[in-house]
Amino acid sequence: MYRRKWIVPFVILVCMSLLAACRPTAAPTVPPASPSPAAPATAAPTAAQPAQIPQGGTIIVGLQAEPTSLDSVQISDYNSHRASYNIFDRLLEFKDESTEVEPGLAESWEISDDGLVYTLHLRKGIKFHDGTDFNAEAVKFNLERQFDPNHPYHDTGEFPYAEFTWGMVDKVEVVDEYTVNITLKEIFAPFLNHLAMHPASIGSPEAIKKLGRDFSLQPVGTGPFKFVSWTPGVEVVLEKNPDYWGKPPNIDRVIFRPIIEDQSRLTELEAGGVNFIVNIPPDELARLKQDPRFTVVEQPGMHTWWVAFNHTRDPYKDTRVRQAMNYAVNKQAIVDNILKGTGLLAINPLPPVVWSYTDDLQRYDYNPEKAKQLLAEAGYPNGFSCVFWVPESGSGMQQPVAMGTAIQADLKAVGIDCKIETFEWGTYLDKVIVPPEKAEYDLMEMSWIGDNGDPDNHLYILLSGEQWPPAGFNMGYYKNEQVDALLREARTTLDRAKRTELYIQAQKLIAQDPPWITIDHETQIVVMDKKIKNFKLHPTGPFRFQNVWIEP
Amino acid sequence: MTGYIVRRLLSLIPVLIGVTFLVFLVMQLAPGDPAQIMLGPKATETSLAQLRHDLGLDQPWHVQYFRWIGRVVQGNWGRSIQLKREVLPFILDRFRNSLYLTVLAALIACTIGIPVGILSAVRQYSVSDRATMVLVLVGFSMPIFWLGIMLQILFGLKLGILPVSGLQSPERSDVLDLISHLILPSMALATGAMAIIARMTRSSMLEVIRQDYVRTARSKGLSERLVINRHALKNALIPVVTVVGMQVGYLLGGDVLVEIVFSYPGIGLAMINGILARDFPLVQGAILLVASSYVLVNLAVDLLYAYLDPRIRYG
Numbered sequence: 001m002y003r004r005k006w007i008v009p010f011v012i013l014v015c016m017s018l019l020a021a022c023r024p025t026a027a028p029t030v031p032p033a034s035p036s037p038a039a040p041a042t043a044a045p046t047a048a049q050p051a052q053i054p055q056g057g058t059i060i061v062g063l064q065a066e067p068t069s070l071d072s073v074q075i076s077d078y079n080s081h082r083a084s085y086n087i088f089d090r091l092l093e094f095k096d097e098s099t100e101v102e103p104g105l106a107e108s109w110e111i112s113d114d115g116l117v118y119t120l121h122l123r124k125g126i127k128f129h130d131g132t133d134f135n136a137e138a139v140k141f142n143l144e145r146q147f148d149p150n151h152p153y154h155d156t157g158e159f160p161y162a163e164f165t166w167g168m169v170d171k172v173e174v175v176d177e178y179t180v181n182i183t184l185k186e187i188f189a190p191f192l193n194h195l196a197m198h199p200a201s202i203g204s205p206e207a208i209k210k211l212g213r214d215f216s217l218q219p220v221g222t223g224p225f226k227f228v229s230w231t232p233g234v235e236v237v238l239e240k241n242p243d244y245w246g247k248p249p250n251i252d253r254v255i256f257r258p259i260i261e262d263q264s265r266l267t268e269l270e271a272g273g274v275n276f277i278v279n280i281p282p283d284e285l286a287r288l289k290q291d292p293r294f295t296v297v298e299q300p301g302m303h304t305w306w307v308a309f310n311h312t313r314d315p316y317k318d319t320r321v322r323q324a325m326n327y328a329v330n331k332q333a334i335v336d337n338i339l340k341g342t343g344l345l346a347i348n349p350l351p352p353v354v355w356s357y358t359d360d361l362q363r364y365d366y367n368p369e370k371a372k373q374l375l376a377e378a379g380y381p382n383g384f385s386c387v388f389w390v391p392e393s394g395s396g397m398q399q400p401v402a403m404g405t406a407i408q409a410d411l412k413a414v415g416i417d418c419k420i421e422t423f424e425w426g427t428y429l430d431k432v433i434v435p436p437e438k439a440e441y442d443l444m445e446m447s448w449i450g451d452n453g454d455p456d457n458h459l460y461i462l463l464s465g466e467q468w469p470p471a472g473f474n475m476g477y478y479k480n481e482q483v484d485a486l487l488r489e490a491r492t493t494l495d496r497a498k499r500t501e502l503y504i505q506a507q508k509l510i511a512q513d514p515p516w517i518t519i520d521h522e523t524q525i526v527v528m529d530k531k532i533k534n535f536k537l538h539p540t541g542p543f544r545f546q547n548v549w550i551e552p
Numbered sequence: 553m554t555g556y557i558v559r560r561l562l563s564l565i566p567v568l569i570g571v572t573f574l575v576f577l578v579m580q581l582a583p584g585d586p587a588q589i590m591l592g593p594k595a596t597e598t599s600l601a602q603l604r605h606d607l608g609l610d611q612p613w614h615v616q617y618f619r620w621i622g623r624v625v626q627g628n629w630g631r632s633i634q635l636k637r638e639v640l641p642f643i644l645d646r647f648r649n650s651l652y653l654t655v656l657a658a659l660i661a662c663t664i665g666i667p668v669g670i671l672s673a674v675r676q677y678s679v680s681d682r683a684t685m686v687l688v689l690v691g692f693s694m695p696i697f698w699l700g701i702m703l704q705i706l707f708g709l710k711l712g713i714l715p716v717s718g719l720q721s722p723e724r725s726d727v728l729d730l731i732s733h734l735i736l737p738s739m740a741l742a743t744g745a746m747a748i749i750a751r752m753t754r755s756s757m758l759e760v761i762r763q764d765y766v767r768t769a770r771s772k773g774l775s776e777r778l779v780i781n782r783h784a785l786k787n788a789l790i791p792v793v794t795v796v797g798m799q800v801g802y803l804l805g806g807d808v809l810v811e812i813v814f815s816y817p818g819i820g821l822a823m824i825n826g827i828l829a830r831d832f833p834l835v836q837g838a839i840l841l842v843a844s845s846y847v848l849v850n851l852a853v854d855l856l857y858a859y860l861d862p863r864i865r866y867g
Contacts, residue, residue, distance in 0.1 A: 060722055065825075068634050149602070157636070158606050163599030216636045232642060233649070233817020234719050255722045259815045263701055268716045271708045426584030426830055433588065471597050
């Protein structure tokens with residue numbers, strides 16, 4: 001036995017020395033931020049433009065995952081959107097940091113009096129990266145390739161957004177070499193914004209014909225950067241297009257590297273393997289903001305995260321119950337303690353970056369007493385039990401399990417006993433996008449990232465009674481006749497002032513009859529080397545590198 | 553011997569058909585639909601139907617299966633739904649990357665694990681034996697993702713001597729750069745295998761050195777070194793070879809945790825992404841490849857037995 005006696009202290013010693021060896025490395029000490037009166041690290045680095053903008057340099061972006069396609073009209077995820085965006089130009093473009101449109105490949109446009117025909121006047125003299133000409137035929141080819149199943153090159157890809165973006169288009173006609181008419185089947189107010197979305201990227205028809213399906217691996221556009229190479233699992237390399245029709249970029253190259261694990265991506269940034277990263281672990285954000293080596297850029301995104309009630313079931317048909325549950329959940333605590341400031345408290349399904357947003361509406365600040373009182377009024381003084389569906393992860397879902405657990409605890413405190421059921425994301429989507437009679441939940445988590453910057457893309461699509469799954473996205477089956485009428489009118493009215501008024505009315509009605517427990521709007525955050533200047537995040541998510549420069 | 557090998561290779565065919573059939577069935581039965589996952593909650597019914605048609609997913613599953621098998625036999629492994637690439641070149645590339653890691657990790661694990669095990673056995677119950685076995689236990693118990701992150705922080709960030717993640721540095725493709733990227737993930741990968749190999753070598757060696765022929769070898773005056781290396785080791789290695797073979801076979805499928813932590817483009821990561829996206833052609837192709845390689849490694853191990861122990865013969 002005596003032999004064994006020393007083992008226990010030895011094991012403890014080994015463990016302690018291991019722990020000791022790791023402690024300083026796990027939390028590297030950070031030099032204090034320089035006390036310079038310069039702009040705080042959190043501000044967008046809209047540094048004063050130097051007399052001579054430095055040229056050259058490479059931005060290496062650490063993405064969350066490998067892009068799936070570099071053909072902008074085929075993408076459906078952020079990584080592909082970001083890697084392909086700079087290769088192409090779109091017919092119109094969103095202005096910096098805004099969802100208002102400005103000229104792109106089309107330098108001007110007119111809308112017919114009946115609101116159905118959009119005439120686009122294209123810029124002349126633009127060439128694709130392969131040297132072929134950009135013209136009206138190219139526009140027609142690119143649009144029809146997506147939405148016309150009989151187009152000879154429709155089978156050169158899958159176009160997940162074609163129906164959403166072009167579903168209302170009747171025909172595309174070439175008027176002359178630089179004029180295109182797009183005719184709609186019916187008036188659709190947000191259409192102009194669709195001309196600035198990724199499906200309005202124009203690729204070289206010659207390259208598409210030549211490469212077929214491989215076009216998504218070797219894209220050819222007209223954009224400020226040209227595609228160089230894509231080594232699967234390793235990198236996508238783009239280089240400056242010196243012949244760009246607009247102002248050519250200042251930097252020479254952009255490289256996208258997939259680094260899947262959040263902590264590894266951050267370590268790679270600190271080790272210098274990349275100089276620009278996305279998806280920062282929330283716990284590290286405060287430290288990075290203090291670190292003089294880096295700039296943190298933040299931008300409220302077009303995102304909303306919510307818990308939907310199943311409106312076809314009792315007791316959620318009762319407005320008072322839904323109001324009570326809104327009062328019961330401490331949303332601010334979730335934003336502060338779980339999301340650590342990577343989200344903005346939501347009081348409205350519409351994100352604040354989208355026009356017509358109002359905060360002048362009924363609010364549901366944390367108030368468990370009021371919740372209990374409302375529940376008693378509705379006839380549930382002792383609460384009830386419910387089934388709460390939560391995905392394990394998912395695009396835009398932030399921290400679904402931690403957030404779901406916090407919501408469960410808050411509801412429990414007012415007597416509502418929720419049982420959480422978790423699902424893998426693919427399974428989850430399959431089970432929630434179903435007609436109402438097949439919905440097996442009382443509460444479910446969901447999130448949405450806006451596509452076209454129009455309020456219609458949030459309010460009509462997510463809350464109109466005409467949009468119940470499986471045909472639409474109104475998960476939870478909310479139906480409010482007054483709201484429906486307002487939203488329908490707003491999407492067929494072209495006058496912006498009138499539409500704004502309609503959406504404000506709708507937001508107020510929705511707030512009084514809450515369809516969801518709305519929690520937050522996720523903030524887009526990137527961290528980059530301090531030397532990278534003039535980078536601005538865009539609400540629609542891509543990274544625009546055309547005007548960025550790197551200090552030597 | 554040749555007949556044995558041929559028979560073993562032929563038995564590969566039903567195994568692989570069984571494997572692909574099972575995988576196909578599981579993927580089909582699992583809820584979730586690739587078109588839905590690609591489009592996310594934003595899919596309209598028409599765009600989903602169109603996409604399913606474009607992908608051939610609107611066919612009954614047995615039609616899809618036999619169509620796929622027919623094409624695989626002809627060398628056309630299809631195109632990945634998610635990545636829009638040809639499956640075969642893609643998974644061969646990923647498999648090669650996993651092979652690099654596996655070979656390096658197996659080399660590290662064997663060159664350290666086997667000598668450590670022998671030393672421990674020869675000096676049973678000595679302080680060094682105890683210490684080694686405790687370290688082995690610690691190595692074996694360490695969560696691999698944690699170890700990976702610690703290696704990254706230590707060698708990549710603090711010492712700054714090795715790259716943190718990936719397969720190569722931006723726009724480089726030379727061997728030296730590749731090897732520098734392999735070191736950390738293969739160290740993380742080797743730790744667990746090394747521990748198992750060391751323990752296995754030790755216990756197997758302990759068994760062998762108590763046998764009569766070893767006593768005979770000693771009594772005829774051979775040096776201890778010669779007794780251990782020439783006579784005992786070869787016999788003691790048989791169970792070790794089994795363990796190494798199993799480890800290598802397992803690692804060939806790509807270690808998902810290590811590949812995630814190091815963003816290493818191996819076959820494991822490709823399969824996980826494929827499964828999450830319900831990318832049928834990719835997952836089926838990858839499993840077919842991994843299953844074949846696993847069966848081949850097992851065959852190699854069986855053949856190695858015969859070399860190590862001439863009493864084992866295959867008729």
